[in-house]
Amino acid sequence: MGYGLLKGKKGIISGALDENSIAWKAALKAKEEGAEIILTNAPIAMRMGEINKLAEMCDAKIVAADATDVADLEKLYREAMDTFGGGVDFVLHSIGMSPNIRKGKEYGDLNYDWYMKSIDVSALSFHKFMAVAEKLDAINEWGSVVGLSYIAAQRTFSFYTDMADAKAVLESIGRSYGYRYGKAKNVRVNTISQSPTKTTAGTGIGGFNAFYEYAEKMSPLGNASAEDCANYIISLFSDYTRMVTMQNLFHDGGYSMTGISAEVLDMITPGE
Ligand code: NAI
Numbered sequence: 001m002g003y004g005l006l007k008g009k010k011g012i013i014s015g016a017l018d019e020n021s022i023a024w025k026a027a028l029k030a031k032e033e034g035a036e037i038i039l040t041n042a043p044i045a046m047r048m049g050e051i052n053k054l055a056e057m058c059d060a061k062i063v064a065a066d067a068t069d070v071a072d073l074e075k076l077y078r079e080a081m082d083t084f085g086g087g088v089d090f091v092l093h094s095i096g097m098s099p100n101i102r103k104g105k106e107y108g109d110l111n112y113d114w115y116m117k118s119i120d121v122s123a124l125s126f127h128k129f130m131a132v133a134e135k136l137d138a139i140n141e142w143g144s145v146v147g148l149s150y151i152a153a154q155r156t157f158s159f160y161t162d163m164a165d166a167k168a169v170l171e172s173i174g175r176s177y178g179y180r181y182g183k184a185k186n187v188r189v190n191t192i193s194q195s196p197t198k199t200t201a202g203t204g205i206g207g208f209n210a211f212y213e214y215a216e217k218m219s220p221l222g223n224a225s226a227e228d229c230a231n232y233i234i235s236l237f238s239d240y241t242r243m244v245t246m247q248n249l250f251h252d253g254g255y256s257m258t259g260i261s262a263e264v265l266d267m268i269t270p271g272e
Contacts, residue, residue: 126174
């Protein structure tokens with residue numbers, strides 16, 4: 001049972017690939033909280049067909065769009081505006097992909113074409129989502145845009161390779177566009193820096209399982225789940241966070257502020 005936090009609001013949710021996706025949970029929550037939504041994903045990701053199930057559950061239209069393609073994004077916003085009879089109130093960017101990670105390339109041996117692809121898909125697409133919306137005036141006054149990040153933007157995690165750079169760019173775009181869109185239309189822009197989460201994008205990263213357990217032991221509250229993340233996303237779409245903008249918000253059970261935990265100390269020197 002929802003609280004009606006998004007009653008009357010309309011939005012676009014990208015990145016729901018399957019039921020593990022953070023965006024999948026966010027779409028269900030948005031619906032539960034009273035929003036009307038449009039789902040979008042890359043045409044290639046639709047082949048699995050899973051998104052159709054979600055669309056049915058959310059009573060939502062699906063518009064295919066490659067997030068790196070400005071023309072696709074224009075079509076997405078135009079369709080959204082036609083469907084809703086006006087602009088949207090929120091946009092979720094939940095998109096990330098690194099061919100270098102997929103192919104197991106080390107940071108010192110990156111394929112540069114793939115590196116560009118990682119940055120384009122995982123970071124520049126966030127800029128495109130907002131620049132296209134601004135040009136079409138597709139986001140309403142006091143709207144909210146959220147992107148998803150990871151703490152490798154600030155601190156080095158060896159296995160995260162070029163995605164760390166992509167996330168640093170993503171967070172910077174969040175700040176820069178947050179300023180611009182705030183001035184122009186009171187639209188706020190934030191990134192959420194999420195705990196490691198068992199999704200297709202997450203588990204594709206080398207050493208994910210070990211790292212997931214490590215983060216779990218380092219965080220006083222444990223890892224934040226995809227569902228917890230969805231709840232946080234909804235709060236950022238709601239009117240209760242109207243003055244929060246240009247922030248990178250850690251949603252990680254306390255991981256980012258913990259030096260070392262008793263559990264991890266005990267693993268290194270058991271019984272001491
Ligand atoms: P996911 O694999 O379910 O979602 C990633 C989505 O990106 C997929 O739906 C995929 O189709 C979409 N995508 C890839 N290329 C695209 C393109 N060219 N155009 C449009 N969509 C495209 O995984 P997850 O974990 O839900 O990822 C969502 C976001 O959360 C990503 O930005 C990811 O980096 C971020 N994140 C994930 C964490 C994790 O451990 N899973 C931790 C912190 C952040």
